[in-house]
Amino acid sequence: MSFFKKLKEKFAGNAEAEESTEKYKEGLAKTRTGFTSKINDLVAKYRKVDEDFFEELEEILLQADVGFETVLELMDDLRFEVQRKNVKDTSNVQSVISEKLVEIYQAGEAEINEINFVEGLTVILMVGVNGVGKTTTIGKLAHRFKNEGKTVMLAAGDTFRAGAIEQLDVWGQRVGVDVIKQSEGSDPAAVMYDAVRSAKSRGVDVLICDTAGRLQNKVNLMNELQKVHRVISREVPGAPHEVLLALDATTGQNAMIQAQTFKEVTDVTGIVLTKLDGTAKGGIVLAIRNKLKIPVKYVGLGEKLDDLQPFDAQKYVYGLFAEGLDKEQQLEDAQTDK
């Protein structure tokens, strides 16, 4: 049985899984037209799996922002795999590729993309550069956790950007959760201190902390972030339980440096890949997963409240290759009809 079919059967019969698979399929529609249709064209163009084929595949991956190093590694692996399985026909390569992608995304660790909830108060710190969608992601996360029956509180730690506190406030009202805030320009560490204190006294389950966007090469701002991190862990031992790095799917190779620097400063535990509903592929997270071993925990597949989905490597790759699957299905059906 083909890899796709296995995936499809896995999702079938489970209403919830099917629904979120649909979300992936929908959200990745634009991404797919760029990426998968290219792979489909490639498969159609080449009958044989040869060097030209690999070269063109390499280019497709590069255009998905995967980055040179990882692409070269991936190509080596694929060449090996193709040889080992003795794949001669290009139409079978697709599933080899997706299998390989899922492998990298999962990297052997099972279910690590779940949020690490603890007994009592769980603190989540949201970090990232400017304009990647931290505040929006917090709004959506709050919505999700609240629906799961948890009590949620937000901390308006972006005291720098004009309108950032108001923005989080609007999200708080929309979702119906409390927002702890001070005035613009106040010390973010002080806001965190307040927030953790009141979260503890009110006995909430999850506190999600917003921070100001900062470019990773600004040393002072990174120090500030470290201080915020320190204040939180002083108030709640073991906190923050999650440090989520928001990455914009349209970002190119700089995302790798972002991930590395933020990891050094705040010990990032997971990535939220935002804005995947555009044409961008966000391929750099593949490289980040490969190099820095930071798992992707959530993906932003649209602007609606529930368009933020827990990352599932299989669903993601399925979303990318959904058309390929349908084609494969048709082919198989046609064969059985005979």
Next chain:
Amino acid sequence: MAFEGLSERLQGTMTKIKGKGKVNEADVKEMMREVRFALIEADVNLKVVKEFVKKVSERAVGEDVMESLTPGQQVVKIVKDELTELMGGEERKIEFSTKQPTVIMMVGLQGAGKTTTTGKLANLLRRKHNRKPLLVAADVYRPAAIQQLETIGKQLSLPVFSKGTELSPVEIARQAIEHAKTEHLDTVIIDTAGRLHVDEALMQELKDIRALKEPDEIFLVVDAMTGQDAVNVAQNFDEAVGISGVVLTKLDGDTRGGAALSIRSVTQKPIKFVGMGEKMDALEAFHPERMASRILGMGDMLSLIEKAQSSVDETKAKELEEKFRTSTFTFDDFLEQMSQVKQMGPLDEILKMLPGANKIKGLENAKVDESQMDRVEAIIYSMTTKEKTTPEIINANRKKRIAKGSGTSIQDVNRLLKQFEDMKKMMKQMSGMTNKKGKKKMGMPGLDSLFK
């Protein structure tokens, strides 16, 4: 994990083909592979890279290598020149309408930095062009986007036109233009909501705003960190609303910013401004040359090449080499060589500019004592012509005289003489060695040991 710059990448290739008089096709091909790597790592779109590399290869093959440059440096120079030209072209000033008010539209993806740039642009127009701007809050979708613009307006003491989130952005823009007319505000800057370039409904909204009064400028605001997708974004926005220029934001980060090249080559629209910081005055004019260097990751190397071009005389260097080989190298030649080095600027800075130099441990603290060089010069100047050509004749008496004449000590003179002898010996060895291997030797060996 800083990426290697093009100059480092090319180093290996460069040494292989050093000293050739012409750049041949095979050399170019090999070097272009590295150029391709460097550009893709800098996030230049693959298709753009391919076109660019093709164009540069055509230009580079058969080109005479300039006297002062190695073939590798020559190719780097061509790449950089082409890149600069591609991103520069004619510089267009901001278009102001003769019929008041001038309308400027800011468009782009979510999180590119439109609202912040709107504030910065207004500030710049007021300061440099004496305009009276009106900021228009037409982002009714993102929570608190209007408050953000209002806060910025307050910071800058500039009027902000906002009507809440009830009216449509088109209606807000229409009223804003009317408002500007009655208030005699001559420049209207419309901050539109961030949107995906594939969102047809929202793209239509931009077209509707555009139809109100043909904007004098439509700026596409793009995050400098954008990857391969920059071409799709720029193309779609340009096709849908027809942009007139680009503002590149967040360039104060450490991204290479290859998106600039991608956007420029698919839209042919000029990049007018770059965002260089979070403060309201951090909007600067775009410099194609700086951007080219940045994309190639080799700003310093290029200025070094330029310095070498203007100061090192390759013909003289060849003569020098000949002298080394035949052991007729004299103190006069030594002086000559030193003055060439000095022309290039402070030695420690030159050392740091050399590709690969940043990998040498301790070099960041290296301080070359320039006064030591002056002393060496003074000693040589105090020699007679005969002493300079045949230093062997310098005896104790002569040493005393030279030391006195140059204001140094006999020890200084002794040290220089010893180092000069060592240098000659080493040169002889090296030229013997390298000749066997058929390689050319380095420019000024031994010079470093002189200043320790």
